Amino acid sequence: MQQKRNSTFIISVLCFGFAFLYVPIFYLIAYSFNSSKLVTVWGGFSTKWYGALLQNEQILEAALLSLRIAAISATFAVLFGTLAGLALARFRGFRGRTLFSGMITAPLVMPEVITGLSLLLLFISLEEFIGWPAGRGVSTITIAHITFSMAYVAVIIQGRLSGVDESLEEAATDLGAKPFRVLWDITLPIVSPAMISGWLLAFTMSLDDLVIASFVSGPGSSTLPMVIYSKVKLGVSPDINALATIIIGLVTVGVICAAVLMFRQENQRARDMQMAASE
Amino acid sequence: MQQPFVTGTSCKPCAPNPWEVPGAKPFIQIEGVVKRFGAFTAVNKIDLDIYQGELFSLLGGSGCGKTTLLRMLAGFDNPTEGRILIDGQDMTGVPAYDRPVNMMFQSYALFPHMTVENNVAYGLKREGLPKREIRERVNAMLKMVELDSFAKRKPHQLSGGQRQRVALARALVKQPKVLLLDEPLGALDKRLREHTQFELMDIQDRLGVTFVVVTHDQEEAMTLSTRIAVMNQGEILQIDTPTNIYEYPNSRFAAEFIGSANMFEGQVQRNGKGSTFHADGLSSEIRLGDKTEVDHGTAVTVAIRPEKIFISRTQPENAESMNILPGRINDIGYMGKYSIYRVDIGGGRIMEVSAQNRQRHHESERTLDWDDTVYLSWLPSSSVVLTK
Numbered sequence: 293m294q295q296k297r298n299s300t301f302i303i304s305v306l307c308f309g310f311a312f313l314y315v316p317i318f319y320l321i322a323y324s325f326n327s328s329k330l331v332t333v334w335g336g337f338s339t340k341w342y343g344a345l346l347q348n349e350q351i352l353e354a355a356l357l358s359l360r361i362a363a364i365s366a367t368f369a370v371l372f373g374t375l376a377g378l379a380l381a382r383f384r385g386f387r388g389r390t391l392f393s394g395m396i397t398a399p400l401v402m403p404e405v406i407t408g409l410s411l412l413l414l415f416i417s418l419e420e421f422i423g424w425p426a427g428r429g430v431s432t433i434t435i436a437h438i439t440f441s442m443a444y445v446a447v448i449i450q451g452r453l454s455g456v457d458e459s460l461e462e463a464a465t466d467l468g469a470k471p472f473r474v475l476w477d478i479t480l481p482i483v484s485p486a487m488i489s490g491w492l493l494a495f496t497m498s499l500d501d502l503v504i505a506s507f508v509s510g511p512g513s514s515t516l517p518m519v520i521y522s523k524v525k526l527g528v529s530p531d532i533n534a535l536a537t538i539i540i541g542l543v544t545v546g547v548i549c550a551a552v553l554m555f556r557q558e559n560q561r562a563r564d565m566q567m568a569a570s571e
Numbered sequence: 572m573q574q575p576f577v578t579g580t581s582c583k584p585c586a587p588n589p590w591e592v593p594g595a596k597p598f599i600q601i602e603g604v605v606k607r608f609g610a611f612t613a614v615n616k617i618d619l620d621i622y623q624g625e626l627f628s629l630l631g632g633s634g635c636g637k638t639t640l641l642r643m644l645a646g647f648d649n650p651t652e653g654r655i656l657i658d659g660q661d662m663t664g665v666p667a668y669d670r671p672v673n674m675m676f677q678s679y680a681l682f683p684h685m686t687v688e689n690n691v692a693y694g695l696k697r698e699g700l701p702k703r704e705i706r707e708r709v710n711a712m713l714k715m716v717e718l719d720s721f722a723k724r725k726p727h728q729l730s731g732g733q734r735q736r737v738a739l740a741r742a743l744v745k746q747p748k749v750l751l752l753d754e755p756l757g758a759l760d761k762r763l764r765e766h767t768q769f770e771l772m773d774i775q776d777r778l779g780v781t782f783v784v785v786t787h788d789q790e791e792a793m794t795l796s797t798r799i800a801v802m803n804q805g806e807i808l809q810i811d812t813p814t815n816i817y818e819y820p821n822s823r824f825a826a827e828f829i830g831s832a833n834m835f836e837g838q839v840q841r842n843g844k845g846s847t848f849h850a851d852g853l854s855s856e857i858r859l860g861d862k863t864e865v866d867h868g869t870a871v872t873v874a875i876r877p878e879k880i881f882i883s884r885t886q887p888e889n890a891e892s893m894n895i896l897p898g899r900i901n902d903i904g905y906m907g908k909y910s911i912y913r914v915d916i917g918g919g920r921i922m923e924v925s926a927q928n929r930q931r932h933h934e935s936e937r938t939l940d941w942d943d944t945v946y947l948s949w950l951p952s953s954s955v956v957l958t959k
Contacts, residue, residue: 462647463680465667467694467745477693481684564728 324533331528341534358499358516365437366494370487373445381453399443408507411436428510436508441494452486589622598623598781604653606639613639615805626775626782628792631802637785641751645674673747677754679738681726687737688722694745712744732763752784768794789829801825822959823872832874833922841867848873852918857894860952872957877925879953882912886946893948900943
């Protein structure tokens with residue numbers, strides 16, 4: 293009896309938790325197919341808001357711009373973040389190591405408002421002194437996004453490397469590989485999964501950043517979150533629901549693909565190891 | 572190719588051991604090497620010569636500095652003081668990738684993203700050899716370690732023993748002057764370890780490469796090595812052949828670390844006939860060998876190996892030439908080919924004795940049983956006198 297009561301309790305808690313997470317999303321998806329112009333009143337099924345969305349050049353442009361910024365900033369964030377992660381994980385005891393590692397993780401806990409404001413001040417004074425960047429726009433948003441997302445990448449890379457046997461790199465050195473060769477042949481292939489997940493993380497963070505982008509953007513460079521936010525301020529229009537549904541769809545497909553791929557790889561690996569052990 | 576030196580049980584009529592030839596030139600010279608990590612001294616003033624074709628073991632417990640010494644030979648760490656010469660060439664300032672040595676790592680350190688073939692070929696590719704030669708040498712090496720049918724596999728698709736052989740092949744394919752092995756058999760199970768041990772010796776014999784092995788396993792060191800250096804706390808206590816280290820240890824540590832020994836503390840007494848030893852808390856005196864060269868009254872430790880002691884129920888007859896102690900059996904450990912008897916000789920002292928089980932016997936027919944009164948006897952020359 294005791295057992296049974298417990299399990300009902302656990303299941304209802306689980307349901308409540310999931311409901312809390314997913315009911316708003318399903319609600320949003322359902323209302324993206326609402327034919328009524330009023331967001332809260334159901335007026336029958338329709339896909340007209342998806343059509344309207346495709347006509348809305350402001351939103352489409354903003355989406356493209358966001359994707360472009362996200363891709364570029366994620367790429368640079370992986371480049372710099374990997375270098376920082378390597379330095380932190382592999383170069384022991386250089387002067388100021390603790391300071392450096394503390395400073396690289398600071399953007400993780402820094403309120404976005406402060407990051408955004410300080411970057412804005414930096415860009416303004418840079419423009420004043422060296423004339424670059426001339427005005428604010430795509431490039432300043434990209435730089436700002438690189439700044440905060442490389443910290444995440446550095447932490448991921450460092451974590452991955454600390455789990456990797458250092459003797460792999462020593463073995464390569466021992467076999468005659470110079471340091472750069474070791475990095476290229478051994479270290480980078482080993483951390484490449486971490487680099488990919490770092491890239492994806494940086495990409496998503498750039499895609500949904502509103503606060504920092506608002507500080508450092510200029511006229512004519514509104515990212516998707518900025519456009520959505522400004523539209524919502526004037527009242528929610530149903531085509532935003534449609535846009536949100538599309539984004540949710542893309543994310544879901546991406547997550548499922550990644551999970552299936554990882555699951556298969558893990559399975560294959562387990563099978564291989566079992567085979568090797570039983571031989 | 573030079574004649575590999577063979578020692579120990581399998582000694583053919585061979586050239587004298589190189590370390591016994593006056594004026595012979597050592598292949599590896601370690602001169603006054605010190606390594607400190609901050610305030611901690613890992614290796615303390617080590618001088619060591621290793622000759623060509625040797626299979627030399629550095630033996631000691633964890634933290635004794637043996638691995639640090641090996642890493643300095645490989646070039647991963649630099650000595651704080653002193654220098655290392657390999658084949659007469661000073662290795663100071665020579666980076667690891669330019670040294671004529673290769674290392675087999677304890678974890679094997681196989682590159683997980685490369686096939687067996689590419690793992691073995693990696694070192695040759697770095698030398699910039701032509702593709703054809705690389706292929707030939709890799710194939711020959713894989714054949715030697717019997718892994719030619721596994722060339723296309725990744726390391727995670729291999730068993731522990733196979734991985735060990737890939738690691739060996741990868742280090743040997745570069746034809747190094749010296750091969751460094753860090754606990755080469757540590758990750759293998761007992762059966763495989765014994766087999767691999769002989770395989771290693773065979774390969775070393777065939778290629779004539781100088782092997783320097785780091786191990787904490789005294790049995791492994793005993794079977795493998797031409798010579799062993801016993802290390803403790805960053806210092807070398809004794810360098811000698813396995814036989815001499817076992818039979819003539821020069822310190823308490825060496826005697827206890829390699830094999831087991833019954834230890835007695837006390838003073839040496841000399842008289843006209845020879846030396847005797849008065850052990851603390853023991854009523855009778857222990858006779859020492861004729862060759863004992865220790866002054867009267869010196870405080871020493873006497874060690875007697877368990878297998879050097881005879882155990883019997885009746886008092887031995889040749890009492891004049893033997894040391895004899897009566898005792899009572901406290902414990903028996905049956906190991907199959909031999910048994911270990913722990914014998915109480917009074918005064919709270921236990922002596923360990925081992926005896927071969929030469930006669931097949933049933934559990935109920937045991938000749939020596941718990942609580943039996945027995946006599947322990949050993950030759951005076953079996954006692955090892957240790958001053959350190």
